[in-house]
Amino acid sequence: MKIIDMRSDTVTRPTPEMRRAMAEAPVGDDVYGDDPTVNQLEALGAQTLGKEAAVFVPSGVMGNQVSIMAWTSPGDEIILGANCHIVQHEAGAAGRLSGVNYAPVANPDDKIYPADVHRLVRPDDIHCPRTSLVCLENALGNGDVVSAAQMAETYRAAKEHGLPVHLDGARLFNAACALKVEARELAASADSVSLCLSKGLCSPVGALICGPKDFIAKARRCRKLIGGGMRQAGILAACGLISLTKMAARLKDDHDNAQYLGARLAEMAFLKVDADRIKINMVYWQPADPAFDASGLADYFKERGILINPADNGYFRLVTHNDVNRDDIDRLVAELKKFMG
Numbered sequence: 001m002k003i004i005d006m007r008s009d010t011v012t013r014p015t016p017e018m019r020r021a022m023a024e025a026p027v028g029d030d031v032y033g034d035d036p037t038v039n040q041l042e043a044l045g046a047q048t049l050g051k052e053a054a055v056f057v058p059s060g061v062m063g064n065q066v067s068i069m070a071w072t073s074p075g076d077e078i079i080l081g082a083n084c085h086i087v088q089h090e091a092g093a094a095g096r097l098s099g100v101n102y103a104p105v106a107n108p109d110d111k112i113y114p115a116d117v118h119r120l121v122r123p124d125d126i127h128c129p130r131t132s133l134v135c136l137e138n139a140l141g142n143g144d145v146v147s148a149a150q151m152a153e154t155y156r157a158a159k160e161h162g163l164p165v166h167l168d169g170a171r172l173f174n175a176a177c178a179l180k181v182e183a184r185e186l187a188a189s190a191d192s193v194s195l196c197l198s199k200g201l202c203s204p205v206g207a208l209i210c211g212p213k214d215f216i217a218k219a220r221r222c223r224k225l226i227g228g229g230m231r232q233a234g235i236l237a238a239c240g241l242i243s244l245t246k247m248a249a250r251l252k253d254d255h256d257n258a259q260y261l262g263a264r265l266a267e268m269a270f271l272k273v274d275a276d277r278i279k280i281n282m283v284y285w286q287p288a289d290p291a292f293d294a295s296g297l298a299d300y301f302k303e304r305g306i307l308i309n310p311a312d313n314g315y316f317r318l319v320t321h322n323d324v325n326r327d328d329i330d331r332l333v334a335e336l337k338k339f340m341g
């Protein structure tokens with residue numbers, strides 16, 4: 001029986017083409033700058049996002065943390081969403097590794113608006129930490145996307161205060177696909193961008209930080225400092241090249257499957273799904289009856305070869321990706337009916 005894994009798009013396996021590319025990749029020692037495949041990936045990443053340079057890092061978390069470290073000094077404060085990945089899911093790394101404080105923005109939609117930036121930038125006062133960075137996220141962890149126009153407004157606000165902007169673009173291509181724009185249009189409203197290759201783009205490992213040359217030089221040093229310098233990393237970068245050249249273009253299939261799943265769920269009276277909220281490959285739903293005990297659902301599914309995460313704040317999240325097709329979705333829906341019905 002096929003295991004259907006809808007916990008996240010991080011579970012995607014490298015494609016057969018990626019496995020072949022790994023076997024054949026020309027490699028060298030990347031810490032010496034000698035790995036031709038890594039160099040090719042970094043050049044392509046920078047070009048794709050319209051930035052001067054890029055550096056390959058092992059994970060999205062490292063992409064964000066190296067960027068924060070490169071933009072800030074210990075004791076600084078950074079403005080970012082209260083629910084963003086950096087705050088909620090990176091083990092407090094920004095405090096521990098870079099010694100920065102958070103100025104969190106807690107809007108109900110998880111977006112950051114110009115007024116938030118203006119309100120939170122600290123005055124030039126010896127009592128205050130120095131505000132040194134604004135971090136945006138797109139796509140957002142809640143499955144929503146931020147339009148290019150909205151990003152540009154917030155970027156302009158940051159620039160009025162002379163602040164750099166980092167974009168956690170773990171799913172930047174999903175956002176671009178949903179908004180029907182090029183990823184570089186969204187990246188234009190950030191100085192640095194961290195882009196994950198190992199989510200919907202199917203690479204087994206890796207992320208790219210893209211940005212100005214001098215910043216990327218600093219980021220390379222920070223990457224080394226936290227042990228992220230890799231040697232024959234071309235084995236991994238070979239997959240990254242396929243992620244950028246082929247897999248980004250197929251994310252629409254995942255989004256269409258998420259819409260299909262949303263429509264199937266919407267047929268069921270015993271649960272609530274806000275189909276308008278489905279923008280990328282994530283579908284959030286909750287039982288219609290708040291008293292219904294769905295705490296056993298993840299275990300029930302697991303016994304039937306379907307993997308999901310337990311509900312978070314009352315919501316279940318299902319994520320479509322390259323290893324999930326419509327038959328899988330139908331199987332999940334049928335099992336869900338049995339459990340809830």
Ligand SMILES: Cc1ncc(COP(=O)(O)O)c(C=O)c1O
Pocket residue numbers: 010059060061062064085086137139140141168170171196198
């Ligand atoms: C928005 C966002 N940023 C960063 C990351 C970090 O990626 P990783 O856990 O692969 O390092 C994730 C992971 O899911 C994410 O969703």
